[in-house]
Amino acid sequence: MTGRYSEHDHEHYERPRRRTRPRTKDRPTYADAVDARVVTVDRGRFTLLLDGRRVMAMKSRPLGRKGVVVGDHVRVVGDTSGADGSLARIVEVVERTTTLRRTADDDDPVERVIVSNADQLVVVTALADPEPRPRLIDRALVAAYDAGMAPLLCLTKADLADPETLLSTYRSLGVPWVVTQLKGEGAGDLTELRERLRGRTSVLVGHSGVGKSTLVNALVPDAGREVGIVNAVTGRGRHTSTSAYLLELPGEDGRGEGWIIDTPGIRSFGLAHVQPENLIEAFPDLDEMTESCPRGCTHGTDEPECGLDEAVEAGEADVDRVESFRRLLAAREASSDW
Ligand SMILES: Nc1nc2c(ncn2[C@@H]2O[C@H](COP(=O)(O)OP(=O)(O)OP(=O)(O)O)[C@@H](O)[C@H]2O)c(=O)[nH]1
Ligand SMILES: [Zn+2]
Incomplete structure (x- = not known):
């Protein structure tokens, strides 16, 4: 915990809160919860696949605002029979791989x-x-x-x-x-x-x-x-x-x-959250050539002194590959139709 809270951190001064809900560590651990996977989501109701059967479920309170999405591996309690009208509760979302x-x-x-x-x-x-x-x-x-x-x-x-x-x-x-x-x-x-x-x-x-x-x-x-x-x-x-x-x-x-x-509903990809650094990591050979780039270099076409240009000049990088990477980089900023 050292260094986590500075003396300027407001949490440091926070008044003790009256606890109306159990603290995280006191919450039930749901030892009886079972594994399932989210098949689809419709207006707050989740269809899960559990031991080969379809089970309807809702989020439980401890999950709070945490999202549950298609593909999630979850832990569920309650009525997991999948019978008509039954509703199980999702109590945990297993850490996502992607x-x-x-x-x-x-x-x-x-x-x-x-x-x-x-x-x-x-x-x-x-x-x-x-x-x-x-x-x-x-x-x-x-x-x-x-x-x-x-x-x-x-x-x-x-x-x-x-x-x-x-x-x-x-x-x-x-x-x-x-x-x-x-x-x-x-x-x-x-x-x-x-x-x-x-x-x-x-x-x-x-x-x-x-x-x-x-x-x-x-x-x-x-x-x-x-x-x-x-x-x-x-x-x-x-x-x-x-x-x-x-x-x-x-x-x-x-x-x-x-x-x-x-994904029938997906008609667009907003990409504003994509960082150039994350994109270039998908191309380790190019990433390696950006080590000498000026701080904050996006590796785009107009960057002065970008390592990618130097690598192309030195014949160490494939021009087509660099250009294609830069085209992707630019596509990030294009209009978000689809
Ligand atoms: N010529 C040809 N037509 C195809 C082929 N595959 C699908 N189609 C036709 O393309 C049209 C669109 O196919 P869909 O499967 O409905 O397309 P979709 O991508 O699901 O489109 P939405 O339902 O609008 O999201 C239909 O008329 C299909 O019969 C193919 O291999 N060759
Ligand atoms: Zn660069």
Whole structure:
């Protein structure tokens, strides 16, 4: 505790508060709580997956204002039977491994966690109809790198256009990619994508019309039915969800082989919270070249004496890679559509 409270710290002078609630250390430890994972959130009600059953739950008081998001591993007490009308209580959120965040808008400094505990961000983009929008792809990549998530480009509608033009833009960044085709002749082979998804929790993002629903339904044939059941319980009564939604990927032997989180509601990535320092950490080879940068250098194009320029001049850095990194850096400040 040394050094934590200076004599100027107002907490030091704080009057003893009357304690109407138990202190943290006196709170029950919920030894009887059980583990569950948050599948979706709807108006303060959480659908959890607990031992293979769907259980409705609400937050308990001790959690206070702490958010609970899709993907969270939680501990629950109360009625965990999952029976009609039953409601369990979430008493603890297990520490998150990753958080995908957005600012509500580029001018809004409030960060919001969209989903947690995902290790891969799948950017779903159609190769045509609608035309790819590289700027949106860049912004999604920035969000992924900032969150410490591995990015994956999933290029859909391969029957309509060749992926080469788009891929040339991302090659120097080393972003992995797969193409899919779910319409037309020879449609339906998702082997490569499944391989990329196996054993991980992947968030799927993409703007309207790129074929994300088609893809989710092909990966999880039960998806529509499952979302429908939950909506029936929550009274939403629709067969689509507007909240992020966690689905287990069925494996060949019937056992789950990974998780996907569909995000039908996400139409924009505010990136105002992303710090250049966090972005460049996703590129260790470039990061290494910024050690001699002036203090506060953002490593952008107009920075004087940026180590990246020196490295390019000295032939130690790949020009395309530096330029691509700088394009991402600039995309951070672009308008927040999508
Ligand atoms: N040509 C072609 N069309 C496809 C393919 N995959 C999906 N589509 C079509 O693209 C359109 C949009 O697909 P959706 O799956 O509804 O797209 P989405 O991304 O979920 O869009 P929203 O529901 O608006 O969020 C539909 O008409 C699909 O049939 C494909 O591989 N090739
Ligand atoms: Zn720099």
